[in-house]
Amino acid sequence: MxxxxxxxxxxxxLMEKIRRIYVWEIPVRFYHWVNMTCIIVLVIxxxxxxxxxxxxxxxxxxxxxxxATNRFLHYVFAYLFFFNFLLRIYWAFAGNEFANWKxxxxxxxxxxxxxxxxxxxxxxxxxxxSFESKGHNALASFTYFFMFLAFVLQCLTGFxxxxxxxxxxxPQLFAWFIPLVGGDTAARHIHHILMWVFxxxxxxxxxxxxxxxxxxxxxxxxxxxxxxxxxxxxxxHD
Amino acid sequence: MYEEVLAKGYTRRDFLKFCGMVGAFLGLEYSxxxxxxxxxETKPRIPVLWLxxxxxxxCSESFIRSSHPIVADIILDKVSLDxxxxxxxxxxxxxxxxxxxxxxxxxxxxxxMVEGSVPTKDKAYCCIGGNSAYDILQEAVAGCKAVIAWGxxxxxxxxxxxxxxxxxxxxxxxxxxxxPVVNVQGCPPIAEVMAGVVVYMLTxxxxxELDGLGRPKAFYSRRVHDTCYRRPNYDxxxxxETFDDENxxxxxxxxxxxCRGPVTYNSCGVIRWNDGTSFPIQSGHPCIGxxxxxxxxxxxxxxxxxxxxxxxxxxxxxxxxxxxxAVTAAxxxxxxxxxxxxxxxxxxxxxxxxxxxHDEDDQK
Numbered sequence: 362m363x364x365x366x367x368x369x370x371x372x373x374x375l376m377e378k379i380r381r382i383y384v385w386e387i388p389v390r391f392y393h394w395v396n397m398t399c400i401i402v403l404v405i406x407x408x409x410x411x412x413x414x415x416x417x418x419x420x421x422x423x424x425x426x427x428x429a430t431n432r433f434l435h436y437v438f439a440y441l442f443f444f445n446f447l448l449r450i451y452w453a454f455a456g457n458e459f460a461n462w463k464x465x466x467x468x469x470x471x472x473x474x475x476x477x478x479x480x481x482x483x484x485x486x487x488x489x490x491s492f493e494s495k496g497h498n499a500l501a502s503f504t505y506f507f508m509f510l511a512f513v514l515q516c517l518t519g520f521x522x523x524x525x526x527x528x529x530x531x532p533q534l535f536a537w538f539i540p541l542v543g544g545d546t547a548a549r550h551i552h553h554i555l556m557w558v559f560x561x562x563x564x565x566x567x568x569x570x571x572x573x574x575x576x577x578x579x580x581x582x583x584x585x586x587x588x589x590x591x592x593x594x595x596x597x598h599d
Numbered sequence: 600m601y602e603e604v605l606a607k608g609y610t611r612r613d614f615l616k617f618c619g620m621v622g623a624f625l626g627l628e629y630s631x632x633x634x635x636x637x638x639x640e641t642k643p644r645i646p647v648l649w650l651x652x653x654x655x656x657x658c659s660e661s662f663i664r665s666s667h668p669i670v671a672d673i674i675l676d677k678v679s680l681d682x683x684x685x686x687x688x689x690x691x692x693x694x695x696x697x698x699x700x701x702x703x704x705x706x707x708x709x710x711x712m713v714e715g716s717v718p719t720k721d722k723a724y725c726c727i728g729g730n731s732a733y734d735i736l737q738e739a740v741a742g743c744k745a746v747i748a749w750g751x752x753x754x755x756x757x758x759x760x761x762x763x764x765x766x767x768x769x770x771x772x773x774x775x776x777x778x779p780v781v782n783v784q785g786c787p788p789i790a791e792v793m794a795g796v797v798v799y800m801l802t803x804x805x806x807x808e809l810d811g812l813g814r815p816k817a818f819y820s821r822r823v824h825d826t827c828y829r830r831p832n833y834d835x836x837x838x839x840e841t842f843d844d845e846n847x848x849x850x851x852x853x854x855x856x857x858c859r860g861p862v863t864y865n866s867c868g869v870i871r872w873n874d875g876t877s878f879p880i881q882s883g884h885p886c887i888g889x890x891x892x893x894x895x896x897x898x899x900x901x902x903x904x905x906x907x908x909x910x911x912x913x914x915x916x917x918x919x920x921x922x923x924x925a926v927t928a929a930x931x932x933x934x935x936x937x938x939x940x941x942x943x944x945x946x947x948x949x950x951x952x953x954x955x956x957h958d959e960d961d962q963k
Contacts, residue, residue: 411904412917413855415840422851428836486937525822525864540811545822545862546888546897550905550916557920561927568931572938 378593384459384496385588392449393585399442400559406435407556436523443516446509459496465506467499475499483572493577493592501569508562515555518548601640607672614639624795624870625807625817638802645801646701646709648739649683652732653725653759653768654715657787658750659685665790678710678797684727695728702742710800711743711778713771715752716759720767736774745806746780747796748772754782754813755892762896772813779806782813784865786889791870792818812892814864823886824860826868829853842883853880857901859888 385393409431418425453462467473479500481487497505520535522545527533542548574582584590604614618639622632651659663686680686681701682694689697701709713736718724722731730738740746748771751757759768772780783796796815799807807815824830832838832852839847839856854861860868863886867878879886885901888894898906904915 413836413838415838415855416836417840417845418837420837422831422835422837425835425837429834431836484934486934486941522862526825537811543893544812544891545864546859546891546893546905549862550897553904553916554920557916557923560920561923564924564927564931568935572934576938576942 379591381589381591382495383588384457384584384590386452386456386460387588388448388452389456389460390585390588392445392452395441395445396449399438399445400563402438403435403442404556404560406431406438407552410435411553411556439516439519439523442512443520446512446516464497464502465509467503472499472503476503483569493579495590495592504562511555511558515552515559518542518552518555522548522552604639604672609672620791621795621798624791624866625799631802635798635802639798642801644679646705647678647680647683647712648698648701648709648743649680649685649712649714650732650735650739651684651727652713652715652717652736652752653766654750654752654757656685656714658714658752658793659683661787661790662749662793665794678801681709698739702739706742707744709743710745710747711739712747712749713753714749716756716768716770717774718759718766719769719774720765724766733774736771740775740778743778745800746771746775746778747800748780748782748813749793750788751784751786751889751892751894754784757786758895761893780813781806781809781815784812784814784819784890786894788890789818789866789870789872792866810864814890818866818870819864819890821864821866821869822861823863823865823867823880824858826866827860827880828868829880847883850883853883853885855903856885857899857903858885859891859894859897859900860886863888863891865890 409428413428452460453465458464467476475494476499479498483498484500496502517535517538520532521538524532524536524539525545539545539548542551570582574580578591580587580589580591601614605611615636618635619632622629622635625631627635649659682698684694687694687697715725715732717732717736719733722733725732727735748754752759752768753771755770756764756768759766760770772782781796781800783793785792792815795818796807799815799817807817810816810819812819824833827833829850829852832850833854837846837849837851839851839853841847842856852858858880860880867886868880871878871881887900888897891897899913902913902915904917907914907916907919
């Protein structure tokens with residue numbers, strides 16, 4: 362306790378009130394990191410599929426197989442991505458309140474208020490912060506809702522296109538989707554645009570995590586490893 | 600029918616070769632060939648109405664110029680082509696009479712083959728004998744057994760249906776209710792494919808198995824890409840970069856030249872054209888995807904990624920994506936700078952920690 366004597370009484374008082382809460386359960390953290398790995402691999406291999414590098418090779422085709430291997434990796438990680446996503450959907454019903462599906466749909470007035478609050482405080486920086494969210498803040502979770510929709514669309518177009526080159530029953534479950542968007546070309550286009558959505562999302566996401574940890578010091582960055590966050594318990598919603 | 604073929608100077612050997620060829624194209628088992636032979640020998644002619652709407656007649660041209668000489672003969676003889684603007688001898692009122700006679704006499708039996716799209720924005724864009732294409736189609740569909748839509752025009756609008764689609768060119772399957780429609784895609788379809796579809800319907804008296812877009816699976820279940828002889832170069836990552844580079848001379852994959860093979864379902868790589876002589880990719884030209892909907896609008900033929908709508912011809916999703924990525928990075932940088940300024944201020948003013956809302960000390 363000697364350490365605390367260096368703090369002002371006011372800060373000491375606040376220190377006392379900081380407590381730890383268990384926010385992200387193991388399935389959520391597992392999902393998060395597997396998903397991150399999948400998206401990184403899928404974006405890199407996917408970009409190569411859409412825009413293969415120019416190789417001026419003097420060799421014949423039989424001596425190389427890297428492009429097929431690249432595509433193979435893309436498909437393997439696509440499967441991983443899909444089933445990992447299923448796990449997360451399951452956990453939206455089985456997990457704790459911070460993982461619950463209701464988090465991702467702003468249907469209450471409180472959630473909408475929080476969205477505007479986050480916009481004012483964190484994005485536009487019009488005022489200093491006035492609250493803390495225990496789990497996701499309402500704007501973040503609403504964004505994730507759209508990301509989940511993008512995941513679904515990416516799986517539908519991806520496995521739908523894959524169905525034509527696979528004899529497995531699984532991709533055939535997605536084959537119906539391709540005629541709906543007007544054929545493989547349209548599906549490929551959608552798939553490609555969504556890749557950029559993921560890239561831009563990842564940039565913003567990583568930045569905002571760093572930002573929140575930097576300003577709010579709730580340990581949000583490490584919370585996805587440990588599962589725990591620090592909260593002061595002041596003016597937080599709920 | 601068989602007698603007619605012989606009378607035309609073909610031998611029984613020619614006849615059987617034709618039947619075998621069609622059976623093979625359709626992917627039938629060996630006994631299926633026998634059924635085709637039998638059907639060709641014994642079945643009565645099927646009355647056929649062949650309507651031409653907004654099109655260039657390249658489907659008809661492809662059909663009658665089939666490399667296999669017997670294809671056109673056998674089909675045109677086997678089916679009783681009662682009405683087709685391109686080939687019939689009758690004209691004017693006589694032709695109209697034929698049309699209506701077939702519709703009445705063979706109600707529920709005749710096959711309706713349609714070449715070309717139907718304008719729906721103003722039906723007057725395409726009129727024959729004083730009636731609009733739309734009305735003619737509806738009248739003919741009412742009594743037909745099944746509809747075959749020839750080519751990209753009839754199946755998905757083709758060039759007339761390309762943006763901005765001034766005539767409101769509409770595919771046949773969207774206007775036909777309650778009758779089976781076989782979509783024989785391509786611009787034009789391969790002659791042997793057209794013949795194969797007709798022979799199948801003649802032999803088995805039913806429509807062939809269709810894919811999700813209504814195309815016969817026998818011919819449209821595989822991508823051009825999957826049957827392309829340049830495919831090993833694709834898997835090896837060896838691509839033509841420009842039409843005149845060393846890679847082009849080596850016959851590498853045309854993927855980066857905008858080849859639509861990976862997204863196009865057709866038999867070009869197997870059946871090929873002109874008696875199996877060649878097909879576009881074999882001639883060093885990328886596939887343009889002519890058997891897919893909207894292939895004119897899926898932007899420049901020689902570009903792998905379609906152009907992004909609204910940003911000019913050459914702009915692809917990658918360009919837009921990179922630009923958005925750069926803007927995002929700039930936004931993040933600006934935000935990070937603002938955050939640091941604010942954090943310094945907060946530290947200076949000692950308000951970094953949130954003030955307890957109900958703290959009595961604070962209120963004093």
